[in-house]
Each structure stands twice: as C-alpha cells, then as structure tokens.
Amino acid sequence: MVAHQGGTGYENPFMSEPILQVTDLTKAFGDVMSVDGVTFDIQKGEILGLLGANGAGKTTAINMVLGIITPTKGSVTVFGKDLSHSRIEILRRMNFCSTYTQLPGNLRVWQNLKVFGKLYRVPDLPKRIDEVLEMLEISHLKNRVSGELSAGEGTRLNLCKALLNRPELLLLDEPTASLDPDIADKVRKVVSRIREEESTTILYTSHNMRDVEEVCDRVVFMHKGKVLFIGTAEETLHHFEEESLEDVFIRVARSGEIKPNRGKQKGEVSK
Amino acid sequence: MSLGNVQALVLRYLYLYTRTPIRAVELLFWPLVHLLVWGYLTVFLQENMNSDFPFKITYLIGAVILWDILFRxxxxxxxxxxxxxxxxxxxxxxxxxVTNADYLGSTYVVGFFRAGVTSTMLGGLSLLLYSFNIFDLGLALLPFIFNLLVFGWALGMISTALIVRWGPAAETLAWAVPFFIQPFAAVYYPVSALPVGLQWVAKSLPCSYVFEGMRGTLNTGEVDWASLGLATGLNVIYLAAAGVIFVRVMNTAREKGLLTKFASQ
Structure with a gap:
C-alpha cells in the first residue's frame, strides 16, 4: 500500500511547533488492528479532518489522544508533553465533544455546565456559561432539563461543554452527525469562529464531507486503521483524481484504493 | 487528589438527587421496610420468648442500622x-x-452522605417505634461507623472494578456484592453460630468485629477496643487491596477499550 503522510514530504502550511503530534500510533484489540501505525501532527490554529468509513479507526485514534484507550505502540505528544506522563496537565488545556456521549439527562443545562466548568477550573464560570450558551444559540435552554433537549440541542450542549475552558486543542468526534442542515451550518461557523478568535487547534472527525470542505485545513484519510493520505482538500481531490471529497470517501470506503496521480503527488512512502 | 474536582463530582450527585426525588425511594424506602420487618419481628420475639434466652433481641435492630451503613x-x-x-x-x-483519586474521593463522600442520611432516619425511627437508642453504644459508635464506612468503600471499589471488567451485564454486582459476605459477617448472629471453618471467614472480615462489638457493648457496656483495632487493621488491608484492584482494572479497561464500550452501550 502507498501512503502519503505530512511528516514525510507533505509541506504543512502552518509550519510551527505542533500542538498535537501522533507518531506510529497503533492499537490492536486481540487480532484486530484498529489503528495501525498512524502518524500525523497538527499545528497551532489548524483544523485537521480525520476521515474514513465506519471502522477506519478515527474514534479509537481520538480516544488514544484523550488517554481513554492506551496505545499498543507509538506516542502522543500534546503541547510538547508526552500524554502518558502528563495526561491530567494536558487534559486541562484541551476538551472534546462526541456524538457518542451525552451530559446527564436529569440535570439542568446550567447544572451540567457548572459541574464541568469546575472540573476544568474555568475562571468566572457563570459568565463563561452564558457566553458559550450564547455562542451556540441555546441561551433560552439554560434552565431546561438536559434530557428533554432535542438531539440537535443536546449536541450543541455538548459543544458548550467542550468550549467552556477555552481549549487550546479541541477534539470533535462527528459533531454534526445528528444535526439538521441549518444547525450543522451554525456549528461549522462556530468551529471556524473559535479557531479565528482564539487560535484553537481542532481535530475533527466527520462523515459529512461538507463539514470537511468548509472547516478543515487538511484532511487525514484513514482506512482499516491506516493513513492513506494527508493533504488539503484540493490536494486530496487531485491525488485521487475525483471530483469531490464524497467521491473519494466512497471509493476509499468501498475498496481502500488509492490511485496515485504521478504528476502531482508529494512525499510518497512505500509501506 | 484535587478537592475542587471532588467537590464538582459530588455537586453533580447532589444535583441528581435534588432533581429526581424518586431516588429517595432507594435511599429511604428500602431501609425503612427492612427496619419495620426486623423491628416487628423483634417485638414479636420479645413478647413470646423465654426470658433466659441468651441473646438480646434488640441486637437485631442495631444490626439493621449498622448493616445499612456498610451497604450505603x-x-x-x-x-x-x-x-x-x-x-x-x-x-x-x-x-x-480527573484522576482516579479524585473519582474515588468523590465516591467516598457520596457513600458517607448516603450512609448518613439512611442511618439518621433509621436511628430516629428505631427510637420512636421500638425504644431502641443506637446512641446507647456510646463512644464506640464512632469506630463502629468508621470501620463500616471504610469496609463499604472497599467493597464498592471492588464492585466497580468487577463491573468495569465484565461490562454492563455485571451491573447487578453493585447490589449483590455486600450480600455475598453478609452470611459470614455475623450481622444478626454471633460468629460462634457459624461452622468452625466459616468462622475463619468471618474473622477475616472487618465488619464481623463491629457486629460482635455492638452486641458485646450492649450486653456489658464495655468496648472491646482490641477487636476494633484489629478491624481497623483489616480495613487498611482491604482498602489498599481494593485500591490496587481498582487501578489495575482501570488500566486494563484503557488497554482493552472497555470504557468506550460502556459509553456506546
């Protein structure tokens, strides 16, 4: 298989000290290789899309970056520190939001945010809670019971939790998965806004190619635990000789095939 | 351990209970049922048993209250x-x-609150309904409660570790684990009532010294401090062992991805 990776020839336009550096990250569950030698990095203020079909290893990779799953091999370095040695210190400066998690449904919206605000030691918490609710346009839900929110409102509440501590690194696992196009568009705009206003670095997984085209600076295409390609959306289309990222996604998902474009490719690595 | 994190996690639990009063059923109703059943059995036995029976029937009410501290x-x-x-x-x-210590610290505080609420209610009702005053145990009540709390925490950590290791299907262990040891814990009868082989099991459980101590104190007014010291020593061992088991299982859970499996079920 041929892989194209940022660290081996791809010229990263952000070229600064990486906020997140994942090196040869591998996770095996018994005989199943969920993540297989994945290497990538993210620079400050960059939004990196992690793409791939179900089972590609995206969520496992994110969970390893959070320290919820221990890698079989490889390393995760965040803010220049090894995650395995400085996990708590690192987690204070990052946050995450996943479509697979919820906040306790019995608590009111403000109660959930207060609890997590305290865990992340957010200064001036009441003001910050109002700010994030305003940002996600759910201020009117502040006193509602979280379990009574719609799926879209629940996702936005999760995002509020993830933004509470002004994370320097934000991991978003399919944040628009359950949202209608209008709310999904608003979420994309919030993601772009916090990157612009606070230079937040973001690792973003999605099945929605519109998300990726609109918010991501680069994408990492994964298939069966391996990285197939890293590049900008434009480079990805050029490399795969497809019209849209959706076509690339479908082709990779169905066959894992990458057809090299010999005229344009950079940093080809044989594996 | 971060006190701020412990405070935040306990706050979440308090919100949960104030938001859903129906949870009080579990905290108050079942212990109340337990007290009423054992209390009226005590009344019945007191009225119908021979006066030279070598066992104060009111022990049973004391046992109900103290067992509930461990269980909660x-x-x-x-x-x-x-x-x-x-x-x-x-x-x-x-x-x-959140570190393992923060998480466990907050569970201890919640366990303390739960035990406090239930035992206060049971203590008050047993005085009102059966004229049994738990404070007749005097100063010994403090080490009794302390030892039961610590042993309850250790059992709770082991229960949680087993649930993490074996998945949601093992959730019932959260309620079952204390009852695995109850027959050997000398709650309602003395250790000497057990077969000799099982008496050693009883002697390896810190709570058996508390229940024996309660009966002894109510009988003689004297406190067997040596036995309570032994119970405390055993508790140190149990708590340390439970801590090691918990941390190891959490490490295994991270290696096997068990936490994410829980989250997606």
Missing amino acids: AQQGVAIFFLEDVWSRNLLNIFAAP
Missing part, C-alpha cells in the same frame, strides 16, 4: 460509577482532568 457506603461508590454509565457521561468524565 458500598452503594455510594458502585452506583456513582453506574450513574455515569446510564447517562452516557462516562467518556466526558474520564476525558476530563
């Missing part, structure tokens, strides 16, 4: 974890800057 402390730890599983909040907690 254990529940505080085990149910705390399950609340996060049920609400699909587990990953949010474990992806937050």
Whole structure:
C-alpha cells in the first residue's frame, strides 16, 4: 500500500511547533488492528479532518489522544508533553465533544455546565456559561432539563461543554452527525469562529464531507486503521483524481484504493 | 487528589438527587421496610420468648442500622460509577482532568452522605417505634461507623472494578456484592453460630468485629477496643487491596477499550 503522510514530504502550511503530534500510533484489540501505525501532527490554529468509513479507526485514534484507550505502540505528544506522563496537565488545556456521549439527562443545562466548568477550573464560570450558551444559540435552554433537549440541542450542549475552558486543542468526534442542515451550518461557523478568535487547534472527525470542505485545513484519510493520505482538500481531490471529497470517501470506503496521480503527488512512502 | 474536582463530582450527585426525588425511594424506602420487618419481628420475639434466652433481641435492630451503613457506603461508590454509565457521561468524565483519586474521593463522600442520611432516619425511627437508642453504644459508635464506612468503600471499589471488567451485564454486582459476605459477617448472629471453618471467614472480615462489638457493648457496656483495632487493621488491608484492584482494572479497561464500550452501550 502507498501512503502519503505530512511528516514525510507533505509541506504543512502552518509550519510551527505542533500542538498535537501522533507518531506510529497503533492499537490492536486481540487480532484486530484498529489503528495501525498512524502518524500525523497538527499545528497551532489548524483544523485537521480525520476521515474514513465506519471502522477506519478515527474514534479509537481520538480516544488514544484523550488517554481513554492506551496505545499498543507509538506516542502522543500534546503541547510538547508526552500524554502518558502528563495526561491530567494536558487534559486541562484541551476538551472534546462526541456524538457518542451525552451530559446527564436529569440535570439542568446550567447544572451540567457548572459541574464541568469546575472540573476544568474555568475562571468566572457563570459568565463563561452564558457566553458559550450564547455562542451556540441555546441561551433560552439554560434552565431546561438536559434530557428533554432535542438531539440537535443536546449536541450543541455538548459543544458548550467542550468550549467552556477555552481549549487550546479541541477534539470533535462527528459533531454534526445528528444535526439538521441549518444547525450543522451554525456549528461549522462556530468551529471556524473559535479557531479565528482564539487560535484553537481542532481535530475533527466527520462523515459529512461538507463539514470537511468548509472547516478543515487538511484532511487525514484513514482506512482499516491506516493513513492513506494527508493533504488539503484540493490536494486530496487531485491525488485521487475525483471530483469531490464524497467521491473519494466512497471509493476509499468501498475498496481502500488509492490511485496515485504521478504528476502531482508529494512525499510518497512505500509501506 | 484535587478537592475542587471532588467537590464538582459530588455537586453533580447532589444535583441528581435534588432533581429526581424518586431516588429517595432507594435511599429511604428500602431501609425503612427492612427496619419495620426486623423491628416487628423483634417485638414479636420479645413478647413470646423465654426470658433466659441468651441473646438480646434488640441486637437485631442495631444490626439493621449498622448493616445499612456498610451497604450505603458500598452503594455510594458502585452506583456513582453506574450513574455515569446510564447517562452516557462516562467518556466526558474520564476525558476530563480527573484522576482516579479524585473519582474515588468523590465516591467516598457520596457513600458517607448516603450512609448518613439512611442511618439518621433509621436511628430516629428505631427510637420512636421500638425504644431502641443506637446512641446507647456510646463512644464506640464512632469506630463502629468508621470501620463500616471504610469496609463499604472497599467493597464498592471492588464492585466497580468487577463491573468495569465484565461490562454492563455485571451491573447487578453493585447490589449483590455486600450480600455475598453478609452470611459470614455475623450481622444478626454471633460468629460462634457459624461452622468452625466459616468462622475463619468471618474473622477475616472487618465488619464481623463491629457486629460482635455492638452486641458485646450492649450486653456489658464495655468496648472491646482490641477487636476494633484489629478491624481497623483489616480495613487498611482491604482498602489498599481494593485500591490496587481498582487501578489495575482501570488500566486494563484503557488497554482493552472497555470504557468506550460502556459509553456506546
């Protein structure tokens, strides 16, 4: 298989000290290789899309970056520190939001945010809670019971939790998965806004190619635990000789095939 | 351990209970049923038994109250974890800057509160309904409660570790584990009532010294401090062992991806 990776020839336009550096990250569950030698990095203020079909290893990779799953091999370095040695210190400066998690449904919206605000030691918490609710346009839900929110409102509440501590690194696992196009568009705009206003670095997984085209600076295409390609959306289309990222996604998902474009490719690595 | 994190996690639990009063059923109703059944059995036996029976029947009421302290402390730890599983909040907690010590510390506080609420209610009602005053135990009540709380916490950590290791199908262990040991814990009868082989099992459990101590104190007014010291020593061992088991299982859970499996179920 041929892989194209940022660290081996791809010229990263952000070229600064990486906020997140994942090196040869591998996770095996018994005989199943969920993540297989994945290497990538993210620079400050960059939004990196992690793409791939179900089972590609995206969520496992994110969970390893959070320290919820221990890698079989490889390393995760965040803010220049090894995650395995400085996990708590690192987690204070990052946050995450996943479509697979919820906040306790019995608590009111403000109660959930207060609890997590305290865990992340957010200064001036009441003001910050109002700010994030305003940002996600759910201020009117502040006193509602979280379990009574719609799926879209629940996702936005999760995002509020993830933004509470002004994370320097934000991991978003399919944040628009359950949202209608209008709310999904608003979420994309919030993601772009916090990157612009606070230079937040973001690792973003999605099945929605519109998300990726609109918010991501680069994408990492994964298939069966391996990285197939890293590049900008434009480079990805050029490399795969497809019209849209959706076509690339479908082709990779169905066959894992990458057809090299010999005229344009950079940093080809044989594996 | 971060006191701020412990405070935040306990706050979440308090919000949960104030938001859903129906949870008080579990905390107050079942212990009340337990007290009424054993209390009226005590009244019946007192009225109908020969006066030279070598056993004060009111021991049973004291046993109900003290057992509930152990049970609620254990529940505080085990149910705390399950609340996060049920609400699909587990990953949010474990992806937050929360250490194992913060998490366990908050479960201890919750276990303490649960035991406090239940035992206060049971103590008051047993005085009102059966003229049994738990404070007749005097100063010995403090080490009794302390030892039962600590043993309950240790059992709670072991229960949680087993649930993490074996998955949601093992949730019932959160309620079952204390009852695995109850027959050997000398709660309602003395250790000497057990077969000789099982007496050694009883002597290896810190709570058996508390229940024996309660009966002894009510009988003679004297406190067997040596036995209570032994119970405390055993508790140190149990708590340390439970801590090691918990941390090892959490490490295994991270290696096998068990926490994410919980979160997606």
